[in-house]
Amino acid sequence: MADITHPPMEQLQDLEYCIDSNPPWVETILLAFQNYILMLGTSVMIPSMLVPAMGGSSGDKAQVIQTLLFVAGINTLLQALFGTRLPAVVGGSFAYVIPIAYIISDSSLQRINDPHERFLQTMRAIQGALIVASSIQIVLGYSQIWGLFSRVHSTRISCGRFMLPYPLQWGPPTFSAGHSFAMMSAVIVSMVESTGAYKAASRLAIATPPPAYVLSRGIGWQGIGILLDGLYGTGTGSTVSVENVGLLGLTRVGSRRVVQISAGFMIFFSTLGKFGAVFASIPFPIFAAIYCVVFGLVAAVGISFLQFTNMNSMRNLIITGLTLFLGISVPHFFNQYWTSSHHGPVHTNAGWFNAFLNTIFSSPATVGLIVAVFLDNTLEVERSKKDRGMPWWVKFRTFRGDNRNEEFYTLPFNLNRFFPPT
Structure with missing residues (x-):
């Protein structure tokens, strides 16, 4: 029996780089580019599905894809620097498709005959709903409520040469109570899915499970990210990319620096439409094959937490x-x-x-x-x-419950002096 006993282990042992250790620069850049390529799948699929239904042209679709990539890069960088500080990519989410489909089918928008005008008015309605709905994550995050709650559970694209997305590029957002309320459901789903993804990322980065304070901080910044989605007009909200979390395990590299450089690739290639279109034209079946592996890996990491029960x-x-x-x-x-x-x-x-x-x-x-x-x-x-498994989780509930939390989750630039853990 001694030969087949596998005692519970807080950290995975066969990973090569943890959250604070960095591969050589050449390997870091290649891994960062790999993260960029992987998140392209979702960034292309969502606009390809929604923009034609909104009345948009292929040019509109290309601009939405570039905007989505640009804001994803900003959100990923903000999350890695000031949010949970985990190596997690933040990008477009399919959780928002149903509320957006409801907005697209709004009779007041469907009555607009000109397709381009209908696209613009629909995009502005989506922007307004995202801006209002983002307040849920901002409030629940920065008030620490979400962290406290977390304790109770255990195609080829036609693109322009250069385009720099900017806020309100589609015009001023429009606001509707019904649209905003529908969008709030996707924001709630985004919080749930991101919380699970953060915990999986911490395990694959050989870090401690993020304590309540860090989870709340991450959700607060994610709310700001959704606010940016609404201001820039990405056509959808954002969440943690589960496929990129799975890539941490596949490459056995959980380095924060890799994801930060990947964010730089997102921002850079989003402005160079023609160059980015070459990578965006990777056939969807290839992405689907990769998703089979990475999604399965993240699910297995989640199940691995049951070893403490x-x-x-x-x-x-x-x-x-x-x-x-x-x-x-x-x-x-x-x-x-x-x-x-x-x-x-x-x-x-x-x-x-x-x-x-x-x-x-x-x-x-x-x-x-x-x-x-x-x-x-x-x-x-x-x-x-x-x-x-409550005795095992107790020490991870608070920031000071485990000495390693300070190593993994302390804010950069000595910001903890101004925003001390609560």
Whole structure:
């Protein structure tokens, strides 16, 4: 039995570079470029799906892609410097597709006959909704509420030669209560998915799990990122790129510097349309094949946290099994329903209400979180503290609970003097 015993380990042992160690410069640049190429898939797919439905031309689509890449570079740099400081890429998210589809189908916009004018008015409506909805992450992040909550759960493109995106390039945003409320659902989903991605990134970067203060700081900066999405007009909101988190494990390099340089590539190539279009023309099936590996790796990292719980407990087996089953099957049902009927199972006369619930229940991470948190905090709670793994998580709840947190998560430029951990 001694030969087949694998004791729980706080950190992965077979990674080559951790969050604070850096590969040689040539390898760093190549890995950074690899991160840039990987996030191109989502950055091209989302505008390719949404812009034609908005009435936009191929030129409009190219400009949206360039804007999305530019803002993704800024958001990634802000997150790596001042947010969680984890090697996490922040880019466009499919979580926003349903609320955006609701805005696109708005009858007041559909009545506009000129396609380009309809595209501009739709983009401005999306911008307004993103600006308002971003306040959720900003408030929940900087008020520390999200960190406290985290304790309860355990194509070829036609592009111009040079284009520098700038705020309000599509015109002044327009605001609608219904649009904003629908967009808030995607912001909530983004927070849930990003929290899981941050914890996976910390494990793949050989760092401690981010304490509540650091998670809140990261979500606050992510809210500012969504605000920038709204101001610049990226056509969608942003979240942590799960595929790039998986790449940390695939390359066995969790260096923060790699992601920071990758952000520089995003900003640089977003301004050079023709050059960036060469890489953006990589066939989608190639991205799909890579996604199979990296998404599976991130899922496995999440499951690895169960080693700190008692998986010989029937209570834990029930919670784990039900969470996995409902977390996969419910979103699959909602997505299949949307594909066949062009609307979700929730289909009332209130479009914003439909978009809100359909977005929430189309997210595997969000459905899984709801099920897991409910069951973990209602089934034999007091008798199962050790089985739940609570003793292991205690020291990671606060910034000063583990001495290593200061090494991994302290702000640069001595900013902790002005923004001390709470």
